[in-house]
Amino acid sequence: MEHSNVVIVGAGLSGLAAAWRLRAGGVRSVVVLEGRVAPGGRAAAVSPPPDGLPPASMYARRSDRDLLELAAALDVPVDELPDDPGLSDLRIDEDGGTEASDEHMPLGASWWTLLRNEWILGRVARLAEGVDFAEPWRSADAEHLDALTVRGWLRSHTSDPDLLELVEEQLTLAAALPADRMSMLWLLAHLGPEPDRGERPLRLDADLLVRRLAARAGDAVRPGHHVSRIEHGDGRVRLSGDWGSLSADRVVVACPPSDAGRLEVAPPLPASRRRLQRQWPQAEVIRTEIVYWRPFWRGFGLSGEMHFDDGVPAWTVDDSPPGASQGRLVAHTYTFGEADPLGADQSVADDPERHRALLLENLSGVLGPLAANPVSLRQPLPDADPYSRAYQSPMPPGFLTEFGPLLRAPVGPLHWAATETAVFPCNGTLDGAVRSGYRAADEVLDPTARGA
Ligand SMILES: Cc1cc2nc3c(=O)[nH]c(=O)nc-3n(C[C@H](O)[C@H](O)[C@H](O)COP(=O)(O)OP(=O)(O)OC[C@H]3O[C@@H](n4cnc5c(N)ncnc54)[C@H](O)[C@@H]3O)c2cc1C
Numbered sequence: 001m002e003h004s005n006v007v008i009v010g011a012g013l014s015g016l017a018a019a020w021r022l023r024a025g026g027v028r029s030v031v032v033l034e035g036r037v038a039p040g041g042r043a044a045a046v047s048p049p050p051d052g053l054p055p056a057s058m059y060a061r062r063s064d065r066d067l068l069e070l071a072a073a074l075d076v077p078v079d080e081l082p083d084d085p086g087l088s089d090l091r092i093d094e095d096g097g098t099e100a101s102d103e104h105m106p107l108g109a110s111w112w113t114l115l116r117n118e119w120i121l122g123r124v125a126r127l128a129e130g131v132d133f134a135e136p137w138r139s140a141d142a143e144h145l146d147a148l149t150v151r152g153w154l155r156s157h158t159s160d161p162d163l164l165e166l167v168e169e170q171l172t173l174a175a176a177l178p179a180d181r182m183s184m185l186w187l188l189a190h191l192g193p194e195p196d197r198g199e200r201p202l203r204l205d206a207d208l209l210v211r212r213l214a215a216r217a218g219d220a221v222r223p224g225h226h227v228s229r230i231e232h233g234d235g236r237v238r239l240s241g242d243w244g245s246l247s248a249d250r251v252v253v254a255c256p257p258s259d260a261g262r263l264e265v266a267p268p269l270p271a272s273r274r275r276l277q278r279q280w281p282q283a284e285v286i287r288t289e290i291v292y293w294r295p296f297w298r299g300f301g302l303s304g305e306m307h308f309d310d311g312v313p314a315w316t317v318d319d320s321p322p323g324a325s326q327g328r329l330v331a332h333t334y335t336f337g338e339a340d341p342l343g344a345d346q347s348v349a350d351d352p353e354r355h356r357a358l359l360l361e362n363l364s365g366v367l368g369p370l371a372a373n374p375v376s377l378r379q380p381l382p383d384a385d386p387y388s389r390a391y392q393s394p395m396p397p398g399f400l401t402e403f404g405p406l407l408r409a410p411v412g413p414l415h416w417a418a419t420e421t422a423v424f425p426c427n428g429t430l431d432g433a434v435r436s437g438y439r440a441a442d443e444v445l446d447p448t449a450r451g452a
Pocket of ligand 1: 009010011012013014015033034035036039040041042043057058059060225226227228254255256259260263287387388389390391392417418419420428429430431432433
């Protein structure tokens with residue numbers, strides 16, 4: 001049977017980053033097994049966009065150090081997001097009424113509400129100062145904050161319905177989960193030590209990044225190799241699937257806990273780890289890419305950043321590729337129900353045709369008939385892919401304190417990567433994927449962890 005020092009399960013960004021680090025650390029044989037037909041995971045484009053357009057952008061912050069360093073090492077360009085102050089954002093209310101603003105994400109609130117909004121967000125930022133971002137479950141007030149929903153916390157600070165709606169909308173935009181299902185501790189960890197106050201994100205072609213990283217790993221990366229079983233004991237690990245089997249000294253499981261939960265492991269993982277995988281929360285976002293002949297909204301003085309109160313979509317952003325003539329809007333629909341601010345009816349997730357029709361109807365209601373006839377519209381199809389396509393994993397109350405300590409804890413020769421295991425606030429992001437891959441590789445390289 002073929003034997004390697006380290007086998008990595010999953011050739012997403014975290015698995016490829018782990019392979020890169022292990023190679024740099026002198027590990028001779030590393031194999032990366034990937035279930036999909038191509039490497040890249042969630043950072044890869046689902047299918048090539050039409051007319052030679054580059055894949056839709058992904059976004060990074062200036063503080064995403066490991067991601068930006070890796071992009072620089074692989075010559076992947078990172079651009080400033082253009083910001084034309086002459087263009088307006090739009091807010092569209094339930095009746096189709098519009099309000100323009102040159103602020104990002106127009107708020108449609110009175111000056112008095114905005115003032116108290118600043119006060120509430122200031123309190124959130126002060127609470128975040130007490131959070132341990134590497135291990136939020138160790139924060140001084142962790143149990144208390146994790147028992148609270150964000151909505152519960154907000155309601156203990158104001159009863160003003162306008163203010164509640166405004167703050168909930170902003171937090172939902174930042175975290176993609178309604179405030180009544182989000183743990184206050186998770187929100188604070190997710191927002192980070194300096195909650196983003198209007199910093200323009202950077203954009204990069206994550207698809208190019210993972211393709212270059214996979215190319216560097218060469219034939220160590222084996223697509224079409226779904227791992228179904230892992231057996232460990234006697235200092236060896238055996239991995240198998242329809243393709244056959246191979247053995248290793250160590251394994252890095254570089255896929256999200258929901259995917260890891262489908263692996264059959266013998267002897268079984270500890271019961272608490274299995275529960276973590278079984279109960280892993282999934283985000284509910286439909287991300288749709290809509291390409292037009294040109295970014296015609298700019299001719300109407302609009303930035304393409306729109307915010308729809310009825311939730312289909314919750315918001316859009318202009319992702320027209322620099323230098324290309326075509327225009328691209330990326331639309332986000334949150335399918336957690338209409339009762340929550342920005343939420344859409346869950347049924348649109350089950351019925352892509354209905355989602356498409358509602359989306360185009362709403363866009364053309366604001367942008368006119370040109371919006372009704374895109375060159376292409378791509379939205380994920382339900383159940384088209386057996387692996388996770390989750391955006392990030394906002395956690396409900398109690399989850400982080402119960403399961404956080406298990407996220408990265410190795411089990412025998414098995415180490416855990418994937419962005420979901422990263423420190424905060426980059427947990428859930430591309431930077432988190434890179435960091436988690438490096439951390440898992442460092443565990444393997446550490447002679448004490450290796451037992452050498
Ligand atoms: C639509 C979308 C937009 C996003 N936008 C941004 C953004 O703008 N900025 C940002 O920072 N982040 C963004 N993210 C998040 C970012 O893409 C992820 O954090 C990152 O790509 C996760 O990488 P990963 O390696 O941790 O996981 P994955 O990419 O999920 O990699 C896991 C790999 O394991 C494979 N796998 C799973 N099970 C098995 C098995 N049993 N055997 C073999 N292989 C297996 C999977 O096929 C996959 O390739 C976005 C995510 C999505 C879905």
